Amino acid sequence: xxxxxxxxxxxxAFVEKVxxxxxxxxxxxxxxxxxSGGCPVAEQMDLMPNQVIRYVQIGDTSVLEAKTIWLCASxxxxxxxxxxxxxxxxxxxxxxxxxxxxxxxxxxxSKIPKEELEILPQIALVSSFRKMTSA
Amino acid sequence: xxxxxxxxxxxxxxxxxxxxxxxAVGKELGIExxxxxxxxxxxxxxxxxxxxxxxxAAPIRNLIRVQELGENQVVTxxxxxxxxxxxxxxxxxxxxxxxxxLNEFMDQEEDYRGDVKVxxxxxxxxxxxxxxxxxxxxxKPLNGLKxxxxxxxxxxxxxxxxxxxxxxxxxxxxxxxxxGAEVIDDPLKTECCGAYQTVSNKEVVADRTYNILTSAQSRxxxxxxxxxxxxxxxxxxxQKDVEEKYHDxxxxxxxxxxxxxxxxxxxxxxxxxxxxxYVNPLPLLRKKKLIHKKRKRSER
Numbered sequence: 001x002x003x004x005x006x007x008x009x010x011x012x013a014f015v016e017k018v019x020x021x022x023x024x025x026x027x028x029x030x031x032x033x034x035x036s037g038g039c040p041v042a043e044q045m046d047l048m049p050n051q052v053i054r055y056v057q058i059g060d061t062s063v064l065e066a067k068t069i070w071l072c073a074s075x076x077x078x079x080x081x082x083x084x085x086x087x088x089x090x091x092x093x094x095x096x097x098x099x100x101x102x103x104x105x106x107x108x109x110s111k112i113p114k115e116e117l118e119i120l121p122q123i124a125l126v127s128s129f130r131k132m133t134s135a
Numbered sequence: 136x137x138x139x140x141x142x143x144x145x146x147x148x149x150x151x152x153x154x155x156x157x158x159a160v161g162k163e164l165g166i167e168x169x170x171x172x173x174x175x176x177x178x179x180x181x182x183x184x185x186x187x188x189x190x191x192a193a194p195i196r197n198l199i200r201v202q203e204l205g206e207n208q209v210v211t212x213x214x215x216x217x218x219x220x221x222x223x224x225x226x227x228x229x230x231x232x233x234x235x236x237l238n239e240f241m242d243q244e245e246d247y248r249g250d251v252k253v254x255x256x257x258x259x260x261x262x263x264x265x266x267x268x269x270x271x272x273x274x275k276p277l278n279g280l281k282x283x284x285x286x287x288x289x290x291x292x293x294x295x296x297x298x299x300x301x302x303x304x305x306x307x308x309x310x311x312x313x314x315g316a317e318v319i320d321d322p323l324k325t326e327c328c329g330a331y332q333t334v335s336n337k338e339v340v341a342d343r344t345y346n347i348l349t350s351a352q353s354r355x356x357x358x359x360x361x362x363x364x365x366x367x368x369x370x371x372x373x374q375k376d377v378e379e380k381y382h383d384x385x386x387x388x389x390x391x392x393x394x395x396x397x398x399x400x401x402x403x404x405x406x407x408x409x410x411x412x413y414v415n416p417l418p419l420l421r422k423k424k425l426i427h428k429k430r431k432r433s434e435r
Contacts, residue, residue: 075327093183128334
């Protein structure tokens with residue numbers, strides 16, 4: 001008789017963490033690519049949104065270095081179109097938080113030019129800080 | 136009707152023209168929007184992390200303000216506030232444990248019971264006033280003005296809080312049509328403007344704005360109408376950056392839906408606060424004979 005024991009390695013711990021933070025079952029994704037097809041900022045991305053999910057599925061933590069997770073502005077186009085009901089915006093948020101919760105900011109507030117601060121709407125500043133800083 | 140009104144931060148500064156025009160057209164239609172006392176920032180974005188309950192305190196605290204007044208609904212004008220308040224509300228309505236934790240955390244406040252309804256002014260216009268009544272109020276029809284409605288993201292997505300169809304919304308189309316304008320339907324009407332990327336990645340927003348605006352222009356649009364102050368900033372003010380990057384680009388005026396309503400209702404144009412619009416809309420409005428007064432506007 002063969003016994004199987006659950007073995008936790010770094011990869012599966014990463015997958016679990018992302019699933020826990022996002023509340024999404026990333027393993028449900030079968031790579032149809034609809035998220036990437038509709039993403040309005042896909043052309044600026046280094047990894048396509050469907051690739052981000054694939055990296056998470058195989059536990060590849062190099063996805064945390066991707067520009068993509070910071071370009072996603074949570075517009076929810078992918079989320080409402082996913083045939084498997086995965087909210088990819090939540091997965092992106094989980095990946096951002098894995099960096100931010102180590103106290104690593106993604107923007108330098110002191111680098112925002114004064115002329116910009118005078119014209120930027122309050123909602124732009126607050127949402128940017130919420131998404132890009134560890135505070 | 137009288138209703139509690141949650142303005143949010145941007146309506147008090149950059150988007151003051153949205154507030155003044157909305158309050159004025161509301162009054163004209165018999166909707167008295169009464170500003171909530173002691174409101175606070177909603178947080179602008181609904182937190183997407185499952186363990187981040189702390190971020191729900193700000194939106195829920197505003198809903199407690201509504202409940203304290205004995206009211207059961209609150210109206211917003213900003214798409215981000217609408218989305219954040221409505222999603223936070225839905226979250227605690229469906230999760231008693233989270234609601235209890237929040238109530239315990241905010242022990243200086245009365246407990247939130249979860250029965251306040253968050254609505255957007257557009258919903259009142261459609262469901263309570265009705266577009267036929269709006270049509271009757273029009274004194275200066277926007278005849279011949281070709282307007283492309285732009286919805287952005289947060290009014291219609293995600294589905295559970297959206298006020299219209301996610302892919303093919305029509306509420307702004309119907310409103311503008313009832314004002315007498317010619318509606319230009321554009322396929323990019325629900326595509327993201329780049330949102331807060333405008334702070335740290337202007338380049339992305341310039342590209343988004345260029346794509347969205349030139350798509351509407353290629354279909355004959357002479358103006359854009361929208362409801363969100365962040366979309367407005369990106370599609371209007373960032374035209375400066377678009378012009379620098381794309382030399383074939385021609386500027387196009389951007390209006391809040393309430394500004395077009397005030398113009399069509401023949402109201403004093405001061406309520407529109409057109410000085411806050413970046414792209415000067417006066418030449419277009421004069422050409423369409425919608426504004427008669429000779430009026431100077433400081434060029435930016």
